[in-house]
Amino acid sequence: MEKKKSSNQKKRRRRRRKQRELILKASLVGVLLIILAVILVLAFRGGKDKTQTADKDSGKKQEQQQEDSEAAEEEQKEKQRQLLMAQADLQAAQYDYDAAMATLNSIEGAAEDEEIQQKLTQIQQTKDSCTPVNMNEVTHIFYHSLVVDPEKGFAGNDSIAAGFKQWMTTVDEFNKITQSMYDKGYVMVSLHDLVEQTVDADGTVHFKPATIMLPPGKKAYVLSLDDLCYYHSYDNRGIASKIVLDENGKPTCEYIQSDGTVVTGPYDCVPLMDAFVEQHPDASYRGAKGIIALTGYNGILGYRTDGVYNTAVPEEDPEHFFLSSDQQKWLDEHPDFNWDEECAEAKKVADAMKADGWEFASHTWGHQHVADISYDKLVRDTERWAKYVAPLVGGTDTIIFAHGQDLTSGPDYTPDNEKFSYLKSQGFNFYCNVDSTQYWLKIEDNYLRMGRRNLDGYRLWQDAHGTESKTSDLFDAREVLDPRRTDVPDL
Numbered sequence: 307m308e309k310k311k312s313s314n315q316k317k318r319r320r321r322r323r324k325q326r327e328l329i330l331k332a333s334l335v336g337v338l339l340i341i342l343a344v345i346l347v348l349a350f351r352g353g354k355d356k357t358q359t360a361d362k363d364s365g366k367k368q369e370q371q372q373e374d375s376e377a378a379e380e381e382q383k384e385k386q387r388q389l390l391m392a393q394a395d396l397q398a399a400q401y402d403y404d405a406a407m408a409t410l411n412s413i414e415g416a417a418e419d420e421e422i423q424q425k426l427t428q429i430q431q432t433k434d435s436c437t438p439v440n441m442n443e444v445t446h447i448f449y450h451s452l453v454v455d456p457e458k459g460f461a462g463n464d465s466i467a468a469g470f471k472q473w474m475t476t477v478d479e480f481n482k483i484t485q486s487m488y489d490k491g492y493v494m495v496s497l498h499d500l501v502e503q504t505v506d507a508d509g510t511v512h513f514k515p516a517t518i519m520l521p522p523g524k525k526a527y528v529l530s531l532d533d534l535c536y537y538h539s540y541d542n543r544g545i546a547s548k549i550v551l552d553e554n555g556k557p558t559c560e561y562i563q564s565d566g567t568v569v570t571g572p573y574d575c576v577p578l579m580d581a582f583v584e585q586h587p588d589a590s591y592r593g594a595k596g597i598i599a600l601t602g603y604n605g606i607l608g609y610r611t612d613g614v615y616n617t618a619v620p621e622e623d624p625e626h627f628f629l630s631s632d633q634q635k636w637l638d639e640h641p642d643f644n645w646d647e648e649c650a651e652a653k654k655v656a657d658a659m660k661a662d663g664w665e666f667a668s669h670t671w672g673h674q675h676v677a678d679i680s681y682d683k684l685v686r687d688t689e690r691w692a693k694y695v696a697p698l699v700g701g702t703d704t705i706i707f708a709h710g711q712d713l714t715s716g717p718d719y720t721p722d723n724e725k726f727s728y729l730k731s732q733g734f735n736f737y738c739n740v741d742s743t744q745y746w747l748k749i750e751d752n753y754l755r756m757g758r759r760n761l762d763g764y765r766l767w768q769d770a771h772g773t774e775s776k777t778s779d780l781f782d783a784r785e786v787l788d789p790r791r792t793d794v795p796d797l
């Protein structure tokens with residue numbers, strides 16, 4: 307009995323132990339599950355919080371970006387406004403009032419912009435004050451290349467020195483004349499501004515006098531520059547050696563100093579006039595500059611572009627020309643010369659000059675006496691200009707005769723004038739000679755003819771020392787004449 311009792315007790319104790327173990331296990335699992343659940347909840351919550359913060363951050367960023375881009379847009383708009391205002395100022399200063407007003411009106415919000423409205427009123431008032439230029443009172447002046455160093459330019463007693471003293475103007479004289487003419491109200495217009503041109507279907511050109519409107523006190527004049535080729539004969543004469551482009555792609559000059567060093571700067575009319583117009587925009591009508599008369603026999607603008615320098619042309623080729631001694635010397639001194647590259651460079655410079663308002667004309671290829679040479683010689687000469695100069699300057703409709711000659715001494719070019727008929731057939735419609743009278747302009751249906759006044763050493767000397775001045779409408783020759791001039795000998 308006692309044994310039975312004790313085995314039963316044992317069984318019960320075992321069972322209880324098992325139960326306790328089970329409860330322990332179960333509670334352990336429960337606790338683990340709770341911990342897991344807490345972890346999950348926390349993790350979920352944490353994730354949610356993070357997303358919310360990120361969302362908040364990106365919202366702020368977007369707002370900032372929006373603000374930034376709006377500010378940038380505003381700044382861009384203001385920049386554009388300033389740019390267009392400056393453009394309109396330039397257009398108005400250069401007498402293109404309609405273009406100036408159109409520019410101002412193109413600015414966003416122009417109608418509500420007080421400053422713009424004020425400007426528009428001012429421009430309209432100036433426009434209303436303008437009167438048409440009397441076409442019979444447009445003068446035309448011309449220069450050759452300027453003498454930078456008179457000590458070299460006027461040195462010696464030979465015919466070259468005499469020529470320089472007669473035909474050339476010094477840099478100082480040019481600057482004084484330009485300032486004086488500006489002070490007197492002279493405004494540079496293009497030769498092409500003088501006519502209204504229409505063209506028939508068959509290409510026939512018709513001219514009518516144009517209307518140029520200028521404010522009171524302003525007078526129109528045309529500028530031309532002859533022989534801007536920097537001939538070999540100018541070497542060591544204190545004149546620029548070529549036109550080159552500066553670091554901004556604008557035309558400037560190369561000048562070789564006495565010690566052989568090469569410098570660049572405004573050593574001739576082109577960059578000097580460009581700088582003057584930049585400072586005085588109202589010196590030019592709608593950006594017009596001068597017209598440049600080029601021969602071809604030594605190349606153009608200081609570049610040796612004539613066919614004669616193209617040593618690749620064989621001697622038996624009819625295009626082969628014999629080199630003059632100075633041309634041969636130049637080629638000998640430049641063994642790396644490449645004719646094609648030279649032409650490309652000259653064209654680049656001519657393009658930059660045209661973009662700046664300059665125009666080009668023929669001065670005949672060989673600086674011909676157009677009245678004296680035969681018809682055949684004129685044809686050959688014109689063909690050579692068309693072949694070696696026209697492609698570099700984009701062709702021209704203007705011929706500025708050399709030696710001051712003309713196709714006739716009479717008042718009109720008549721159809722029986724065969725040199726005129728030939729030049730017309732080659733597309734020349736503008737013809738200029740030399741005439742020191744104040745005004746000499748003829749506008750016919752089929753051509754324009756204009757006389758030009760030489761503002762050179764000869765003229766300045768005569769006007770400074772003579773009893774009457776032919777240039778007093780433009781400047782005081784006594785003030786302009788370079789004191790470094792000692793005489794003007796006959797040629």
Ligand SMILES: [Zn+2]
Pocket residue numbers: 532533669673708709
């Ligand atoms: Zn000439």
